[in-house]
Amino acid sequence: MRKILILLMMFNFCLSLSYAATEQEMMIESKQAIKDFAGKLKARLMEGMAKGGPVTAIQICNQVAEDIAKEVSEKQGWKISRTSLKPRNAKNTPDAWEKSVLQSFKKRQLAGEDISKIDHAEILQDNGQSVFRYMKAIPTQGLCLSCHGEKIPPDVSEKLRQLYPEDKAKGFKVGDIRGAFSIVREIK
Ligand code: HEC
Numbered sequence: 001m002r003k004i005l006i007l008l009m010m011f012n013f014c015l016s017l018s019y020a021a022t023e024q025e026m027m028i029e030s031k032q033a034i035k036d037f038a039g040k041l042k043a044r045l046m047e048g049m050a051k052g053g054p055v056t057a058i059q060i061c062n063q064v065a066e067d068i069a070k071e072v073s074e075k076q077g078w079k080i081s082r083t084s085l086k087p088r089n090a091k092n093t094p095d096a097w098e099k100s101v102l103q104s105f106k107k108r109q110l111a112g113e114d115i116s117k118i119d120h121a122e123i124l125q126d127n128g129q130s131v132f133r134y135m136k137a138i139p140t141q142g143l144c145l146s147c148h149g150e151k152i153p154p155d156v157s158e159k160l161r162q163l164y165p166e167d168k169a170k171g172f173k174v175g176d177i178r179g180a181f182s183i184v185r186e187i188k
Pocket of ligand 1: 045053054055056057058059061062063065066082083084086087088089090092138139140141143144145146147148169178179180
């Protein structure tokens, strides 16, 4: 009986060790995927802004963000997306877990944490399947203000109104948390 107990404890210990290793590895991979996604998105955004200003760049955000997310997701075999407590596109509305993490990010920022470093990883059970989830805060920068700031130019505002009648992603200031990248990956 005792032997079985010890064996069971050892098994449990190994399982938690292997989970810890997986979580650590997945976190590193997730950070890399987000870097890749954010870099591609920013490059396309700046290209669009340089070509035709924010009104042209809106189209890029609108069409390209999803394509890049798909491309990065498929390459890695997981799902990567962007979300926010104040989304522009209703498709980016957070699920319950993402909402609670976004709220905790806000609290962490208020407590003095540097938002460029705010992130959260967790292994959860979803219908009997273990999933790894990771979120990383997205800071608002100067570049974002013409489309997410307090004073959006009228032509940009008009275009946004046409495309996103339920737009909530306005009124941000530099240093605010604009939203977060979110990754979901099944653990085999
Ligand atoms: C040219 C206008 C424009 C600029 C500049 C811009 N965005 Fe956006 N942003 C958009 C549009 C349009 C969407 C909706 C995209 C979609 O339909 O998925 C969006 C969506 C987002 C989302 C997804 C959540 C949501 O609200 O739907 C995040 C996060 C975001 N932007 C962050 C940023 C950050 C950070 C910057 C600055 C680095 C930035 N944006 C600059 C137009 C812009």
